[in-house]
Amino acid sequence: MPKQFPLIQTKIVDFFKIQRRPAFAAPEPPEGRKRKRKAASALVVSKKKSRKLLPFTPSEDPVRRLTQMASLATALTATGAVFSNDLTYVPGMAPRSANQSALEAGGMQVLPREDAETLSLCKRMMEQGEWPPLLVVFDPVEGTCQALMMIVCNFLFRFTVEADRHIKDLTIITEYVGDVDYLRNREHDDGDSIMTLLSAAPPSKSLVICPDKRSNIARYINGINNHTPEGRKKQNLKCVRFAIDGECHCLLVANRDISKGERLYYDYNGDEHEYPTHHFV
Numbered sequence: 001m002p003k004q005f006p007l008i009q010t011k012i013v014d015f016f017k018i019q020r021r022p023a024f025a026a027p028e029p030p031e032g033r034k035r036k037r038k039a040a041s042a043l044v045v046s047k048k049k050s051r052k053l054l055p056f057t058p059s060e061d062p063v064r065r066l067t068q069m070a071s072l073a074t075a076l077t078a079t080g081a082v083f084s085n086d087l088t089y090v091p092g093m094a095p096r097s098a099n100q101s102a103l104e105a106g107g108m109q110v111l112p113r114e115d116a117e118t119l120s121l122c123k124r125m126m127e128q129g130e131w132p133p134l135l136v137v138f139d140p141v142e143g144t145c146q147a148l149m150m151i152v153c154n155f156l157f158r159f160t161v162e163a164d165r166h167i168k169d170l171t172i173i174t175e176y177v178g179d180v181d182y183l184r185n186r187e188h189d190d191g192d193s194i195m196t197l198l199s200a201a202p203p204s205k206s207l208v209i210c211p212d213k214r215s216n217i218a219r220y221i222n223g224i225n226n227h228t229p230e231g232r233k234k235q236n237l238k239c240v241r242f243a244i245d246g247e248c249h250c251l252l253v254a255n256r257d258i259s260k261g262e263r264l265y266y267d268y269n270g271d272e273h274e275y276p277t278h279h280f281v
Contacts, residue, residue, distance in 0.1 A: 002078035002138060005070045012069050016083055018129040053115040053253060054171045055122050056132040059164060065129065068164055071136040072217050075159045084177055084214035085126060087197075087249070093181040094207055101243030105201035111242035111249070119244075119251070122172050132173060133165040134264070136220050159220040160263055167258040173237060176218040176250040178211030186210065193219050195268075197241070198248045209250060218252055223268030237266035 005015070012018075059065050076083055089096045101108045111119070126132070139160045167173075176195050183206040186194055193215075198207040211219040225231030238255040241248055252266060 002074055005073035005077060007066060007070050009066060012066055012073060013129070015073050016069060016126075016129075019127050051170055053118050054168055055118050055125070056167070056171050056173065057165070058125060058130040059133045062129075064164070065131045068131050068133065068135055069129075072134075072220075074138075075136040075220050076215070079159075079212075079219075081211070081213055081215050081219070083216060085123060085175070085216050087177050087209065088179050088214050090179050093179055093185070096180075096247075098182070098205065099180060099198065099207060099247045101198070101246055101248045103198060103200040103205050104241075104243075104248065105199050108241060108243045108248060111244050116244055119172060119175070123175075132217070133163060133167065134173070134217055135162050135164045136160075136217060137162055161217060161221045162263045163258045163260055165260050167254050169254055169257050171254045173221075173252040173254060173264070174216055174218045176209055176211070176239065176252060178209040178215050178219070179213060180207055181210050182206065183208050195239075195250055197250060207248070221252065221264045221266060224265045226267050232267075234263075234265040235267055236262065237264055239266050239268070 005012070059068065072083070087099070101110075122132075136159050139158055178193075178195075180197060182204075183196075184204060186208050189210070193211050195209040195211070196206075197209050198205070200206045221237065224235050236254060236256055236258050237252050239250060239252055241250050243249075258264070
């Protein structure tokens with residue numbers, strides 16, 4: 001079992017660099033954050049219907065939110081990573097100027113303005129300690145080291161993520177973040193959480209997200225075994241890449257209602273059909 005991060009407000013606030021608020025105030029009710037929405041510019045998220053993305057609804061109990069954050073801090077500490085809620089650009093890897101959605105082979109869908117505002121709202125809430133209602137759970141059987149080849153720290157500590165309250169369909173769960181690098185530099189990397197960011201034309205400009213050193217809760221969400229009906233039935237999130245201000249971003253969004261206590265699953269790099277998932281639980 002990994003060492004539990006202390007359930008101490010000051011330590012959690014410092015770990016996540018939360019903007020301090022009086023008494024770690026309860027979040028504003030969702031109805032207070034609603035904006036007037038226009039009928040146009042709907043995001044097409046499926047062939048059947050088009051709807052707007054929703055912000056997550058934090059738990060009302062501040063102690064419960066501390067518990068949720070401590071669970072993520074435990075996982076990050078155990079796997080030797082630091083918290084980041086944005087894509088990061090490190091010297092010696094891909095520069096930010098390489099992240100151009102215009103290079104996507106076949107084009108990339110643009111995140112509509114209202115949905116971009118919803119994503120910004122989610123990030124502002126997190127900066128203030130209004131966390132998505134998620135728990136990172138240690139699991140020696142099922143976790144993000146489902147791959148046969150794993151980095152050592154993830155082999156020792158396996159984690160998964162579950163909903164800590166009901167989550168509505170189309171709710172933004174999180175952005176997939178980490179260090180951005182060229183795919184050509186990572187083709188022989190045995191990490192099990194590398195995510196496609198840009199499938200470029202030419203391929204030499206393709207980018208991936210590497211969450212092994214800097215990451216958020218997305219790193220610990222499980223992928224499904226997309227080769228079995230049972231695996232596909234588990235899926236309750238969709239991983240979608242969008243262009244935002246000319247740059248590529250990868251979002252995890254609920255693709256159906258999710259019950260409290262239900263574990264989160266998505267089709268890991270499913271669009272590429274290149275990552276083997278036969279061995280996933």
